Amino acid sequence: MALVSWRCSLHLFVTLWWLLLLTTVALAESLPLPGGRAYGESEELSDLNKDSPHPRELFSSEPVSETTDSLQPNALVPAESIADKGSDAAVVDIEDDVEPGENNAPTLDPNTSTPDFVVFPVGVSLGNRNVLPTTLVKGNENGERPIDFEQWQLSFDDVVQVLNVQVTVWDDGELELRSPAAVTRIHPNEFTIDPNLGRVLSIAEIEAYLGISATFDMADYVIRFAPPEQRSQQQQTVVAPIVTDGLPELNSNRFSLSGIGQQTTLSGRTASGDRSGSTNWRGRFNAVGTAFGGAWYAEIDQPSLDDQSSWYLNELQYLHYGDHSDYTLGSQPTFWQSQGGDYWGATLVQRWGFEPPAQRGSGGFNPRRRLQATNLDRTVSGEAEPGTLVQLARNNQVIDEVLVDSSGLYRFTDVATTGFGRYRVLLFPDGQLAASPDEYDATFSSLPGQLPMGASALVLSAGFNRQRNNQEEPQFWGDFHNFRGGIGYRTGVSESLTLGAGVIQDSSLTLLSEVFYSPSNIPLKAAMSVMLTPGDSDVDVNADMRWQPTDDLAIDFNSDRFSQRLRADWQLLPSIALTASGNTRDDALAVGTRVNLTRGKFYLFGLANVDTNGNLRWHTNARYGSLGLRHRGDEITTQSQLIYNLSGNPANSLGHSLNIGYETRNLNDFSQLAMASWRYQSSDRNIDGRSLWDIELGYGIGTAGSGPFANFATGILPGLDLRARYQEVSAFSDQSTFRLELSPRLNLQQGLNFGNRRQDWLRTQGGLMIQPFLDDNNNGQQDPGESTYLEDLDLLITINHESLDRYQPHRQKNYATVVLAPGVYRIDLDPAGFPLDRQAVSRAFAADIAPGEYTHLSIPLGLSFSISGVVLDADGNAMAGQNVQAIHTSSDSRHLSVTNGAGVFYLEGMPQGDYRFEIGERSVADMILNFNDSTEPFQEINFKVRPDAIETQRPRLDIGSLTR
Numbered sequence: 001m002a003l004v005s006w007r008c009s010l011h012l013f014v015t016l017w018w019l020l021l022l023t024t025v026a027l028a029e030s031l032p033l034p035g036g037r038a039y040g041e042s043e044e045l046s047d048l049n050k051d052s053p054h055p056r057e058l059f060s061s062e063p064v065s066e067t068t069d070s071l072q073p074n075a076l077v078p079a080e081s082i083a084d085k086g087s088d089a090a091v092v093d094i095e096d097d098v099e100p101g102e103n104n105a106p107t108l109d110p111n112t113s114t115p116d117f118v119v120f121p122v123g124v125s126l127g128n129r130n131v132l133p134t135t136l137v138k139g140n141e142n143g144e145r146p147i148d149f150e151q152w153q154l155s156f157d158d159v160v161q162v163l164n165v166q167v168t169v170w171d172d173g174e175l176e177l178r179s180p181a182a183v184t185r186i187h188p189n190e191f192t193i194d195p196n197l198g199r200v201l202s203i204a205e206i207e208a209y210l211g212i213s214a215t216f217d218m219a220d221y222v223i224r225f226a227p228p229e230q231r232s233q234q235q236q237t238v239v240a241p242i243v244t245d246g247l248p249e250l251n252s253n254r255f256s257l258s259g260i261g262q263q264t265t266l267s268g269r270t271a272s273g274d275r276s277g278s279t280n281w282r283g284r285f286n287a288v289g290t291a292f293g294g295a296w297y298a299e300i301d302q303p304s305l306d307d308q309s310s311w312y313l314n315e316l317q318y319l320h321y322g323d324h325s326d327y328t329l330g331s332q333p334t335f336w337q338s339q340g341g342d343y344w345g346a347t348l349v350q351r352w353g354f355e356p357p358a359q360r361g362s363g364g365f366n367p368r369r370r371l372q373a374t375n376l377d378r379t380v381s382g383e384a385e386p387g388t389l390v391q392l393a394r395n396n397q398v399i400d401e402v403l404v405d406s407s408g409l410y411r412f413t414d415v416a417t418t419g420f421g422r423y424r425v426l427l428f429p430d431g432q433l434a435a436s437p438d439e440y441d442a443t444f445s446s447l448p449g450q451l452p453m454g455a456s457a458l459v460l461s462a463g464f465n466r467q468r469n470n471q472e473e474p475q476f477w478g479d480f481h482n483f484r485g486g487i488g489y490r491t492g493v494s495e496s497l498t499l500g501a502g503v504i505q506d507s508s509l510t511l512l513s514e515v516f517y518s519p520s521n522i523p524l525k526a527a528m529s530v531m532l533t534p535g536d537s538d539v540d541v542n543a544d545m546r547w548q549p550t551d552d553l554a555i556d557f558n559s560d561r562f563s564q565r566l567r568a569d570w571q572l573l574p575s576i577a578l579t580a581s582g583n584t585r586d587d588a589l590a591v592g593t594r595v596n597l598t599r600g601k602f603y604l605f606g607l608a609n610v611d612t613n614g615n616l617r618w619h620t621n622a623r624y625g626s627l628g629l630r631h632r633g634d635e636i637t638t639q640s641q642l643i644y645n646l647s648g649n650p651a652n653s654l655g656h657s658l659n660i661g662y663e664t665r666n667l668n669d670f671s672q673l674a675m676a677s678w679r680y681q682s683s684d685r686n687i688d689g690r691s692l693w694d695i696e697l698g699y700g701i702g703t704a705g706s707g708p709f710a711n712f713a714t715g716i717l718p719g720l721d722l723r724a725r726y727q728e729v730s731a732f733s734d735q736s737t738f739r740l741e742l743s744p745r746l747n748l749q750q751g752l753n754f755g756n757r758r759q760d761w762l763r764t765q766g767g768l769m770i771q772p773f774l775d776d777n778n779n780g781q782q783d784p785g786e787s788t789y790l791e792d793l794d795l796l797i798t799i800n801h802e803s804l805d806r807y808q809p810h811r812q813k814n815y816a817t818v819v820l821a822p823g824v825y826r827i828d829l830d831p832a833g834f835p836l837d838r839q840a841v842s843r844a845f846a847a848d849i850a851p852g853e854y855t856h857l858s859i860p861l862g863l864s865f866s867i868s869g870v871v872l873d874a875d876g877n878a879m880a881g882q883n884v885q886a887i888h889t890s891s892d893s894r895h896l897s898v899t900n901g902a903g904v905f906y907l908e909g910m911p912q913g914d915y916r917f918e919i920g921e922r923s924v925a926d927m928i929l930n931f932n933d934s935t936e937p938f939q940e941i942n943f944k945v946r947p948d949a950i951e952t953q954r955p956r957l958d959i960g961s962l963t964r
Helices: 002-029 043-048 055-059 079-084 156-162 203-210 757-763
Strands: 118-126 129-139 153-155 166-169 175-178 183-186 192-194 198-202 214-217 222-225 255-269 278-291 294-302 312-321 325-331 342-352 376-383 389-394 397-403 409-417 421-428 438-444 456-467 479-492 497-505 509-517 524-532 539-550 553-559 564-573 576-583 588-599 602-611 616-624 627-633 637-645 655-666 670-681 693-702 705-714 720-727 737-747 766-775 797-799 816-820 823-829 838-840 844-849 854-863 865-873 883-888 894-898 904-910 913-919 928-931 938-940 942-945 950-953
Touching: 118 156, 129 156, 153 156, 156 198, 183 203, 183 397, 198 203, 203 214, 255 757, 278 757, 294 757, 342 479, 376 421, 397 409, 479 509, 576 602, 655 693, 766 844, 844 854, 865 883, 883 904, 894 904, 913 942
Parallel strands: 118 222, 766 854, 865 938, 865 942
Antiparallel strands: 118 129, 129 153, 153 198, 166 175, 175 183, 192 198, 214 222, 255 278, 255 737, 278 294, 294 312, 312 325, 325 342, 342 456, 376 409, 389 397, 389 421, 421 438, 456 479, 479 497, 497 509, 509 524, 524 539, 539 553, 553 564, 564 576, 576 588, 588 602, 602 616, 616 627, 627 637, 637 655, 655 670, 670 693, 693 705, 705 720, 720 737, 766 816, 797 823, 823 844, 838 854, 865 904, 883 894, 883 913, 913 928, 942 950
16 A cells, blocks of 8 residues: 555655646747757758848948958948947847846947947957858957957857857746856846847856856957866766767577587596596586577586486576566576575566666676666755855766755755765855865765655565476476475665565564664665574574764674674775774684785785784785795695786786796695796787687695696687696695686677687677778668778777777777676767767667677768859859758758858868759759769859859769769
């Protein structure tokens, strides 16, 4: 009943949220965008509203038609004369009866404060980069210097474009302006409205609001804005939202066999004295693939390869991960603490309000891990001066920010935290991002199993226990018996407390209780599960606790049915720590120390402890340049090894090395063995990061005798690992032993190489197989002779707005692979990674990654063409502000350019095909331009607009490319 009530409350909350969102959107649509377009209104619709022409349209001939080089002071046009020419620019009248304190718009008469200012064209630059070759501003100059330059006014639209200002509309109607140097808020009524330029900002306002200063260069006749200074401490960016709606989708196969592996091991020992020899062939077979959006995995244990009756189906599992639920069938672990036997059945995990952590590496399904939250939502709040920009950063990456309003308070809610995470709060006075911020830390503590407040999870499981059959019976399926199952529910009661309860049927009916407690004001983490069987006096308690009062001191306590364990770690100095531990099973308490020291070429790691039973244990690893020493021991054995690298590399590294070792064993009697060897590890590695060659040859002398030993391993053959070892004597035996291990792996997915050990990861994870190629014939398929393009791959591809290198891709000759947790990812292609004169048809994808295989991402890079030219009127004058469109005749896709003051347009990124052209709303009749694989990548076309037709002029003509 409580669950139903909670779910109803959730539906009510969602309904109210959507009503608020729709109201906000309705209000936002009435707010004008820079340039007069309303939010939510497309540029096409805004073009239909011609009641208020753009101010630049008022200068369709005289000053705007001139090039930047011809702009001179004598080209000034008084604002009054513009109005006299019949401007239809909207003028907002101010009513006389507006009460003080209301949102009254400022006066629109420009002559009130600047009677000598005129509207005239200039260029606008950001540093040395010319952004606007010509645009209209309001100001004046006397031929030698600007007059009252701080009061010059620029169109708000131009300021947004030149300074790359991001504009956000808030619920209260204010506009948040974000430049690279500052962030501020302005109410729309605070803008000055000019009858000719529309919404404007003065040079002084730009510097005050956006933190960017400007000067006027009389020689070049441009307004030059100073590029904002970059912060030297760390470069921070706000995490962008990941949107995949409407993108082309990449999906996995409905069923596939991705890979198989067969490990075969031959081991044995020779006869010696009264001890007989033995030989054993054993193996392990596995296979993995996809099925209906999930992964299947099978594993067969082969204790004796030549006796199939001994083979045993070790695992057979189907796993499906979802955004809010997971289910698995077959072999699996239980979600409760269980002892004895394999569990086979079905398990469903349902989550509300949180995401589980992604699994890394190999290993199967773990239901307890899927009941944990990746992030826990915390709240950070404080006080600051109004106008302060407050950022919350983790690992030098801004995850949220807020501009402090008149209340002087800031608050970050639903801060996603993981484990012990260090977060920093940065305060920028007056929103000046170029200034050094005030910083302080915000530290959180979270606990595995803990859920965010209001989140919950339900797990259902039912199945049977399985054990191996008797030796006389076939082993493959085993013996299924004894029903097992359970139901559990876990909920986040508060930010600090998570509670769970359940009923388990194992060997008997058992009640389960769980507590996860991690308070925000106490450095404590505690997790406890209690299993109580009615009528049984024994209570099974599992507890894990950590108390960490400082960064240098941590105390851990663990308890289960076998023992209780206590461990304390105190970092006394940066290189020295003191430790203490106790274990009720050993009935002993131990104290010790740990050293971790690095000084130039010298490195030392060592730990040692002694317990109350008099047992001494130690472990040391030291290195100085090419010389290294390892030494470890306890009450039974000691091992020592001296290493010298002959290749000049650090000890324990690649190349040739000499090794001297000494080993003792004191169990029933004392034995010892001294060894000397040569070892070589190649620097060349296979796809799994292992050396292609690892060879060791040596000789040993000890209590049991003397003799040679050898180790050999190679991954030189694709898809095959080969390992071999032979040892004639050991510290405790004179019997010769040998071991030969063959591990072939075959990837059956199309396009993958023969072998890849990481196919074991695919049972719980998926990935991408990336294949960019040069699509010369533009058919979208990689044909024979079309080469793969893997250069600048990290520039070409981003995954969820992060560099491809962040996901550690494995590059092969014809493709690259990345391992990803199941889920939907946004894949973007950056033109910076395109080869010259190439482009991709699609720039973004939504990849639905399923476990069990690599989803194929084929990226055809077709030929790309560019067109440049000039649009002239019938008298040969340049026409500014003209829309030039090239329309692909097959797909009807359009490429648009607007001519500048010199009438120049530029169209780029045009794929192969036939194109027709439009100038403004008029079509260029009887002209089709064809781009093919023999066409030059850059073309020039000029257009002359006459009253009756549009003429085409080709300064350079490719034969056969132009059709009339």
